[in-house]
Amino acid sequence: MSRVLxxxxxEMNRDMLSxxxxxxxxxxxxxxxxxxxxxxxxxxxxxxxxxxxxxxxxDGWEATRQLRAAPxxxxxxxxxxxxxxxxxxxxxxxxxxxxxxxxxxxxxxxLLLKMNTLLGVA
Amino acid sequence: MTExxxxxxxxTLSADEVxxxxxxxxxxxxxxxxxxxxxxxxxxGPDHAARRERLEESLRAVRDALEMINASLSPGGHDVTQRDxxxxxxxxxxxxxxxxxxxxxxxxxxxxxxxxxxxxADVRKIRNATEQLVAAKRSAxxxxxxxxxxxxxxxxxxxxxxxxxxxxxDDEPNNRAVLERHLERQGYTVVSAGDGAKALxxxxxxxxxxxxxxxxxxxxxxxxxxxxxxQDPATRDIPVVxxxxxxxxxxxxxxxxxxxxxxxxxxxxxxxxxxxxxxSIEKKRLRNLEVDYLRQVERVAEAATAVERGVYAAGSxxxxxxxxxxxxxxxxxxxxxxxxxxxxxxRLQDHVTNLRREMDExxxxxxxxxxxxxxxxxxxxxxxxxANRYQITRVVGRGGMGMVYKAxxxxxxxxxxxxxxxxxxxxxxxxxxxxxxxEIRLARRISHRNVVRTHxxxxxxxxxxxxxxxxxxxxxxxLIDMRGHLSVPSxxxxxxxxxxxxxxxxxxxxxxxxxxxxxxxxDPDGVLKVMxxxxxxxxxxxxxxxQAGMVIGTPAxxxxxxxxxxxxxxRSDLYAVGVVLYECLTGALPFEGASPIALIAKVLHTVxxxxxxxxxxxxxxxxxxxxxxxxxxxxxxxxxxGELRELLAELG
Numbered sequence: 001m002s003r004v005l006x007x008x009x010x011e012m013n014r015d016m017l018s019x020x021x022x023x024x025x026x027x028x029x030x031x032x033x034x035x036x037x038x039x040x041x042x043x044x045x046x047x048x049x050x051x052x053x054x055x056x057x058x059d060g061w062e063a064t065r066q067l068r069a070a071p072x073x074x075x076x077x078x079x080x081x082x083x084x085x086x087x088x089x090x091x092x093x094x095x096x097x098x099x100x101x102x103x104x105x106x107x108x109x110x111l112l113l114k115m116n117t118l119l120g121v122a
Numbered sequence: 123m124t125e126x127x128x129x130x131x132x133x134t135l136s137a138d139e140v141x142x143x144x145x146x147x148x149x150x151x152x153x154x155x156x157x158x159x160x161x162x163x164x165x166x167g168p169d170h171a172a173r174r175e176r177l178e179e180s181l182r183a184v185r186d187a188l189e190m191i192n193a194s195l196s197p198g199g200h201d202v203t204q205r206d207x208x209x210x211x212x213x214x215x216x217x218x219x220x221x222x223x224x225x226x227x228x229x230x231x232x233x234x235x236x237x238x239x240x241x242x243a244d245v246r247k248i249r250n251a252t253e254q255l256v257a258a259k260r261s262a263x264x265x266x267x268x269x270x271x272x273x274x275x276x277x278x279x280x281x282x283x284x285x286x287x288x289x290x291x292d293d294e295p296n297n298r299a300v301l302e303r304h305l306e307r308q309g310y311t312v313v314s315a316g317d318g319a320k321a322l323x324x325x326x327x328x329x330x331x332x333x334x335x336x337x338x339x340x341x342x343x344x345x346x347x348x349x350x351x352x353q354d355p356a357t358r359d360i361p362v363v364x365x366x367x368x369x370x371x372x373x374x375x376x377x378x379x380x381x382x383x384x385x386x387x388x389x390x391x392x393x394x395x396x397x398x399x400x401x402s403i404e405k406k407r408l409r410n411l412e413v414d415y416l417r418q419v420e421r422v423a424e425a426a427t428a429v430e431r432g433v434y435a436a437g438s439x440x441x442x443x444x445x446x447x448x449x450x451x452x453x454x455x456x457x458x459x460x461x462x463x464x465x466x467x468x469r470l471q472d473h474v475t476n477l478r479r480e481m482d483e484x485x486x487x488x489x490x491x492x493x494x495x496x497x498x499x500x501x502x503x504x505x506x507x508x509a510n511r512y513q514i515t516r517v518v519g520r521g522g523m524g525m526v527y528k529a530x531x532x533x534x535x536x537x538x539x540x541x542x543x544x545x546x547x548x549x550x551x552x553x554x555x556x557x558x559x560x561e562i563r564l565a566r567r568i569s570h571r572n573v574v575r576t577h578x579x580x581x582x583x584x585x586x587x588x589x590x591x592x593x594x595x596x597x598x599x600x601l602i603d604m605r606g607h608l609s610v611p612s613x614x615x616x617x618x619x620x621x622x623x624x625x626x627x628x629x630x631x632x633x634x635x636x637x638x639x640x641x642x643x644x645d646p647d648g649v650l651k652v653m654x655x656x657x658x659x660x661x662x663x664x665x666x667x668x669q670a671g672m673v674i675g676t677p678a679x680x681x682x683x684x685x686x687x688x689x690x691x692x693r694s695d696l697y698a699v700g701v702v703l704y705e706c707l708t709g710a711l712p713f714e715g716a717s718p719i720a721l722i723a724k725v726l727h728t729v730x731x732x733x734x735x736x737x738x739x740x741x742x743x744x745x746x747x748x749x750x751x752x753x754x755x756x757x758x759x760x761x762x763x764g765e766l767r768e769l770l771a772e773l774g
Contacts, residue, residue, distance in 0.1 A: 010149065012247060016156035023163065054145070104148065105155035105188070 002119050003027045005046040007037035007063065008081075009055050013104075017050070020108050034058035038066045041073050047119055050111075051098070053082040053089075061096045068097035077118035081106065131208070131401065134201045143207065144195040151191065153251035154184040154221065157244050164241075176224040180248070183220035187255065190214060208397060214256055215387070221252045286331035286403045287311040291321040291347065292365060293339040297388070301334060304395055310403075318342030322350055325357050332402040334386065336365045337373050345377060352381035359409045361402035415449065418442040422453055429460045436461045466771045473615030478648035480612050481596065484604035502527060502542075509582040512540055512589070519597070519640070524585075528592055537592040538577060541657070543585060561656035562588065564632045572623035574643065574653035593651045598702070599639035607709030610741060616642070617703050618770050619650035624699070624763035628692040632656055635690060637698035638679040639705065677718060678711050682726050682754050693756035696766060700751025700759075707733045707740050712752055726754070743773055 004026045008014045018028040029046070031037035034055040041049055049067070053060035060080060067073040080093035080101045093101040100114045135143070158177045165173045194210040195202060228245050288310045292298045295316070302312045313328065315321040319342055325333065333351065337344040344364060351357045361383040366374050374385045383405065384398050421442050428434040442453035502514045502525070512529040515537070519526040524542040531538045565576045575591035598616060602608065608616070620642065627634060632655050634641075643651040677685055681697035684690050704712045712730035715721030730752060734745035747769055753759045760766045 012153045012251070013156070016153065016160055020156070020160055020163070105152040108159060 001025065001027055002047040002115075003029070003045060004115075005029050005031060005037065005041055005049045007031040007034065007049060007055065007060070008052040009033055010052070013052070017106060024108075024112060032056075034060060034063035038063050038073075041067055041076060042070060044072055046076065048115055049076060049078045050115075051078055051080055053080055053093070061092070064093075064096045064098055077115075079111070079114055079118070131203065131205045133204050135203065135207070140195055140202050144191065147191045147195070147255065148188070150251040150254040151184055151188050154248050154255070155181065155188075157248045157251070158184070161241065161244055173228060176228050180221045180224045183217040183224075184252075187214055187217040190217075211256060212394075218252055218256050222249065225249045225252070285309040285311070286406070287313060287329065288399065288403075289321065289324055289328075289330040289333045290314045291316075291318070291333060291339070291344070292336040293317060294336070297336070297365070297390075300390060301395070304390070304392060305399065308396060308399075310399070318344070318347040321347050325351055325360065326354070330360055331406045332399060333360055333362045334365055334399070335362050335382075337377065338366075345373075345380060348377055348380055348382055359406070359413065361405050363398055363402055418445070418449060418453075422449070422456060425453075425456060425460065429463060432464075432467065434460045434464060436464070469771075469774055470615065470618050473611045473618065474648040476609060476611040477615040477644065478646075480605055480608060481601060481644060481646075481648065484601055485596075488604055501525070507532075508540065509580055509587070512538065514540075524587075531589070539574070539590045539592045539653075540587055541590065541654070542587045543657070558656070561632060564630055565627070565656035568627050568630050568632060568655060570623055570626040572619045572650050572652060573627065573655065574651045576655065588657060590653060591651075593643045593645055593653075595643045595645040595651070597640055598642040598644060598650075598706070601644060602639055602705060602709060605709075607737075608706045610707070610739070610744065613703055613706040614744070614770060614773065615648065616644075616650055616706060617699070618767060620652065620699055620702070621763050621767040621770055623650070623652045624692070624695055625767055627652075627655055628695070628763050633690060633692060634695050634698075635684070636679070637695050637702060639702055642702070677722055677725065678713065680725070681756070683756060685722050685725060691756065692762060693759050696751050696759045696763065697753075697756075699766065700748050703748050704730070704733055704752065707744070707748070708736045710736065741773070747773065 004021055006014060006018055006021070006028055008017065008030065009032055014030050014032075018030060021028050029040065031040050035057040037049070037051065037055070038058070040046070051060045051064060055063065058066070060082075064078055064080070067076065067078065077099040078097065080089075080096075080098040081104055082089050082093070082101070089103075090101045099118050102111055102114060158181045162174060162177045162181075165177065190210060190213050194206055225245050225248055229242060285308070288305055290298050290301050290305075290312060291314075292301070293316055298314045298316070302314060305312050313324055313330065315324055318339055321333070321335070322342075324330070335344045335347055339347075348362055348364070351360060351362060358381070362381070364374060364377045364382045364385040365388060366377075366385055367388050374382075377385065383402055386395060386398055418441070421439060425434055425439055428438070436457065439453040439457045443450055443457060445453070502508055502517075504514050504516050506514045508514055508527075508529060511533055512527075512531055515528040515530060517525060518528050518539065524544045527540045527542075529538055529540050530536070559579060562576060562579045566578075569575065574593055577589040577591070580587050580589065620637075624634065624637075634652070634655050636654060636657070637652070641652060641654045643653060645651060679698045679701045681690075681694040684694045684697075701712060704710075713721055713724040713728065715724055730749075732745045732749050733740045734742050747760075751759055751766070760769060
């Protein structure tokens with residue numbers, strides 16, 4: 001059973017996505033902002049991070065950089081989620097150290113495929 | 123508000139604002155998609171078929187909405203204006219309605235499915251998100267809306283003139299009350315009508331800026347009211363906004379085709395109401411400006427007609443002239459020009475009046491001394507029928523080229539002047555004769571109050587004759603001879619009319635070639651009539667110098683280049699004008715010679731004494747202008763008759 005850290009400030013997004021992932025068999029924990037996300041990820045309890053990029057306190061880009069900078073979270077898969085769908089967002093996310101990238105609205109099957117690929121399940 | 127509203131409409135959103143807006147709109151979209159999918163995953167089995175159908179329909183609707191958002195707010199796309207954003211919100215109403223309808227159905231127990239608490243909570247979340255999708259407008263159009271609020275606080279009383287008068291036509295009292303309250307709070311003056319007939323009565327009686335018109339009404343419905351408003355020229359410029367239920371799109375389309383300017387869907391959304399009413403008021407304001415502008419353009423055109431008729435009153439355009447734009451400038455320039463033209467005309471009139479006085483005095487003294495026309499020794503006797511058409515009345519003059527008679531044209535029952543051209547005065551060179559005919563043809567076209575109208579060229583008994591308009595009056599020659607010399611105003615009166623006649627003739631390609639006081643008639647009103655345009659063309663130039671005193675009369679009025687049989691142009695006529703004016707002012711010719719040869723030598727080589735030197739009462743500028751006209755080089759004279767007329771007008 002994979003453990004997922006969902007870093008998302010929007011309550012409805014959190015509710016929706018966490019419920020859908022749980023239904024698919026994931027264990028989901030949630031962080032409400034970038035700083036909390038980094039702190040929780042450092043515990044080493046998660047297999048993958050789903051990171052919203054527009055976050056309060058520190059945003060997803062910065063949180064990702066911090067995770068990549070710390071030895072204990074250097075290799076954890078991070079999927080960036082962004083609602084902007086700007087043409088440069090994908091490159092920006094990869095540059096920041098994300099493992100993959102997806103846009104909102106989340107297509108659950110597509111997201112699952114990406115997650116499973118990174119988790120080596122597929 | 124309207125101006126602010128217009129600016130707000132056209133304002134281009136910054137890239138950041140567009141990004142924020144896109145984010146704000148996509149967030150509820152994401153929620154709708156997410157929850158619909160979530161509920162779909164749970165809605166398995168035959169019991170949930172109806173539920174799945176509703177959810178799938180909602181998903182289609184929300185994806186439509188997403189497409190609209192992406193199309194309108196695409197990153198790196200075209201500039202986005204507030205108007206685009208408003209249009210997007212308008213389009214979003216449709217998917218919004220579809221989702222809301224589905225959600226309402228989902229909350230009503232159907233088939234065998236039960237509606238549990240968790241499910242209803244999720245449906246409510248979808249409904250909230252859906253509402254947020256269109257309600258986002260309130261927070262999205264942040265800036266303009268905020269500006270409007272600040273500019274026009276709802277609680278303040280605004281003068282009716284400031285915002286405009288709105289007529290609400292709706293048979294439903296509640297609708298009227300809601301609209302009235304909204305609009306009055308925004309400072310509009312509101313008038314209401316409960317039916318179409320009342321509405322038309324108000325529209326025709328009062329000045330409304332916008333009409334909000336319900337489509338469905340008992341009796342005369344909104345479409346008929348609209349048709350009548352748009353049919354009447356007095357009311358057709360008033361913007362009409364149709365009030366209609368949102369599902370009545372075909373009716374709205376028909377109304378827009380019939381001239382409606384916009385529509386307002388029920389139930390009323392305050393923001394939409396404000397935007398549409400504001401836009402319509404602005405439209406009316408612009409139309410008012412346009413109508414006003416056109417009216418003022420018309421005033422300028424009328425002023426031009428008035429100038430032509432000589433009835434322009436200075437300052438008639440004062441109101442138009444106050445405008446700060448190009449039309450205002452046109453009116454100001456036009457007014458000052460028209461005033462200038464009028465002053466000139468007045469001066470000319472004064473000169474002509476002077477001229478008439480001198481003519482009358484001359485006639486009186488001539489009568490007193492018993493000076494009469496010499497008895498004629500011409501070939502034609504009064505009463506004789508000439509060329510089988512003209513009955514000779516009397517001899518009116520004689521010149522180097524032939525006799526001038528007054529005669530009655532029996533065919534047209536009209537008095538005419540006939541100038542016979544002695545055959546020995548004419549060139550026998552056929553090309554010269556041909557050119558002469560051409561010139562007469564051109565001269566026939568000249569129609570001007572200062573030109574004696576040429577009627578026809580004929581040949582009789584081997585000699586040519588020209589028929590012309592008969593003018594009762596005296597020649598300038600006779601006037602000078604009777605008066606000795608003329609006053610400055612009379613001379614200017616003659617000079618300005620002479621220049622005007624030449625300007626027209628030269629414009630038609632006709633050079634006179636024989637301007638002299640004998641060819642210039644003054645009718646009893648002091649109107650100068652120049653005759654014999656084109657006729658001198660027939661003269662035998664070669665004989666001028668050899669056969670003294672004949673053919674073209676005296677060479678005293680001929681320009682040096684003409685005497686030398688060089689190229690003759692309009693400026694040669696201007697030289698002759700110089701001689702005529704010299705003679706008017708001083709009673710003498712600029713050059714006198716004992717013989718034609720001596721005279722010609724002086725014309726070619728001597729500078730004359732100026733009119734002012736001869737007579738100290740001649741103003742120096744006028745004297746100087748005469749001397750310029752007498753310049754031996756055409757290039758030293760004014761360039762054209764038009765230029766001469768301007769120079770004379772400046773002299774007064």
